[in-house]
Amino acid sequence: MEISWLLIAIGAVLLLFGAYASWTAGRLDRLHARVDLARATLEKELAQRSALAAEVAGAAVLDPASALLLLDAAHHARAASLAAIEVREQAESALTRAIHAVGTDTEPWAGELNLAMRRVQLARRFHNDVVVSTRDLRHRRLVTWFRLAGRAPMPTTIELEDGS
Secondary structure, eight states, rough: HHHHHHHHHHHHHHHHHHHHHHHHHHHHHHHHHHHHHHHHHHHHHHHHHHHHHHHHHHHSSSSSHHHHHHHHHHHHHHGGGGGGGGHHHHHHHHHHHHHHHTTTSSSSSSSHHHHHHHHHHHHHHHHHHHHHHHHHHHHHHHHTTTTTTTOOOOOOOOOOOOOO
16 A cells, blocks of 8 residues: 555656656747747848948948948958857848947937947847857756756857947
8 A cells, every 4th residue: 555655656646756857848849939939030130231331331421541441340240140150140240330430329320330330239139049048958967967958059159349
């Protein structure tokens, strides 16, 4: 009689543990999907910012030196989109510095470019917040011991000089 209660208790504990592990694996999967979505959004915002910067540089509203600086930085940012993450971060940060250097405060196109800069800041922050949450969950003992993350690569944050 005592053995059957013991087996029932062990079964209940295993069932609860399995349910918790399954819930954790599902949560981790959802977080990885959010990382992918946030990364895609960040990529889109970075591409729009570099396109807008190139458009402003080619619109003959800047002096030639500023236009060349901005166009060069925008070109490098676009070209670095397929490069290693460190190269991409450097190119995007250089574009941010170039935008700030040309003085976007008084020009008529400044509002649009500043909005693009703000959208990049928000997208990067959101991406990094989701990455930190995912990494925190992946570092829990249950996840590492039972390999609940599967073969998904560890997500990384994006560190840009974006004026934030």
